[in-house]
Amino acid sequence: xxxxxxxxxxxxxxxxxxxxxxxxxxxxxxxxxxxxxxxxxxxxxxxxxxxxxxxxxxxxxxxxxx
Amino acid sequence: xxxxxxxxxxxxxxxxxxxxxxxxxxxxxxxxxxxxxxxxxxxxxxxxxxxxxxxxxxxxxxxxxxxxxxxxxxxxxxxxxxxxxxxxxxxxxxxxxxxxxxxxxxxxxxxxxxxxxxxxxxxxxxxxxxxxxxxxxxxxxxxxxxxxxxxxxxxxxxxxxxxxxxxx
Numbered sequence: 001x002x003x004x005x006x007x008x009x010x011x012x013x014x015x016x017x018x019x020x021x022x023x024x025x026x027x028x029x030x031x032x033x034x035x036x037x038x039x040x041x042x043x044x045x046x047x048x049x050x051x052x053x054x055x056x057x058x059x060x061x062x063x064x065x066x
Numbered sequence: 067x068x069x070x071x072x073x074x075x076x077x078x079x080x081x082x083x084x085x086x087x088x089x090x091x092x093x094x095x096x097x098x099x100x101x102x103x104x105x106x107x108x109x110x111x112x113x114x115x116x117x118x119x120x121x122x123x124x125x126x127x128x129x130x131x132x133x134x135x136x137x138x139x140x141x142x143x144x145x146x147x148x149x150x151x152x153x154x155x156x157x158x159x160x161x162x163x164x165x166x167x168x169x170x171x172x173x174x175x176x177x178x179x180x181x182x183x184x185x186x187x188x189x190x191x192x193x194x195x196x197x198x199x200x201x202x203x204x205x206x207x208x209x210x211x212x213x214x215x216x217x218x219x220x221x222x223x224x225x226x227x228x229x230x231x232x233x234x
Contacts, residue, residue, distance in 0.1 A: 001174075003101050003219050004085040007093050020121070032136050032198075036118060048106035050121045050196045058093040 128202030
């Protein structure tokens with residue numbers, strides 16, 4: 001199985017909070033609160049959440065907590 | 067404290083494929099491709115319906131499990147301010163407050179999961195990291211035998227006893 005290509009998947013979603021399931025972005029929001037509100041309204045429990053770095057973060061390799 | 071099954075599951079090992087970091091390739095200052103050992107882990111507070119799943123960085127160099135402050139709010143736990151511990155990370159000192167939560171891990175493919183109780187340190191402030199949870203030695207590596215392969219770009223999760231079976 002190939003590593004999930006997050007730079008490609010998350011292009012255009014910089015700074016957003018996203019939910020991923022089966023290698024696809026299924027929801028995105030400006031805040032974690034808004035994203036979880038949306039996921040819970042749809043009773044989605046099997047998606048994993050992460051924050052997409054902003055364009056300001058591009059050009060800096062992140063280590064651990066960033 | 068050993069991970070216990072709460073439902074039937076496919077047998078270990080569970081293989082998890084690394085992900086390509088968001089700051090990788092064209093986004094990286096030198097154009098390097100960066101891969102991370104990441105697994106989806108669910109944090110469960112007092113009310114199971116408020117459980118939240120995050121892509122968590124599996125970090126063998128981290129002593130404890132660490133999480134962003136917003137997660138405590140999402141899952142409805144109140145970290146213990148009386149047990150606050152200063153931690154130095156990346157040259158900065160940040161405050162972390164522990165809370166007992168259940169952690170749940172499911173295989174990348176197939177049914178079932180394992181769930182265990184762990185003390186997670188919630189930072190009072192977070193950074194711009196995409197990973198909201200770090201899985202460290204206490205609370206994660208003490209639950210499983212974890213094997214990394216950069217070549218395969220995968221990590222394997224097996225029972226804690228597997229290490230003894232293999233090496234002792």
